[in-house]
Amino acid sequence: MGIQSNGFPNMFTINAASVGNFVRAAEPLVEWVAECIRYVRENEYVRISPTLEAEDDWVTHVNEAGSKILRSQADSWFVGANIPGKARALLTSPDTAPVMRAKRADVAANGYEGFSLE
Template identity: 55%
Template sequence: MDWISDCVRYIREKGYSRIAPTPETEEAWVAHVNEVGSQTLLSGTKSWFVGDNIPGKAHAILLYANTAPAYRAKIAEAAAKGYEGFILQ
């Protein structure tokens, strides 16, 4: 995917070797994924796909249930803002 190669190029050009989301960015992304997923049948499904096959494990939507263009727009926005919301080291 172009975003990954562009990100790797960016962090190398800036002298970094690692990138990770801030805890706040990660929490916001999880909330967004859950919001989008709540509008699908996944939210009411009890299956291995959402972790319900493991006793005590939280029910979680682990995929982005929106469109590919919506996903690309989200990640492009982060890149356009200099990877705002990410820790570069």
């Protein structure tokens, strides 16, 4: 869901790029990460990392849904246009805050589906 990368277990990256309107979106995202860490600990896991398939699915979703919004057409850092030669790709979710909260709730309700727990 854009806040972890396969191969980097337990590393959550919460920043303005991962949530768009940072001030409004940060609190529910931080709460979700805290609940996720609690789940990992309570179930005696030591690592959590997105599966490669889930990560690829997320990138595909962001690119397909993001192609329909104005932000993806601008020459800005949101698409990597500030780095010469870099392939354009939307760096933020095109989904609204309520949609993202629902997606995170579904993932959690399904035992952190799309994540590898060890």
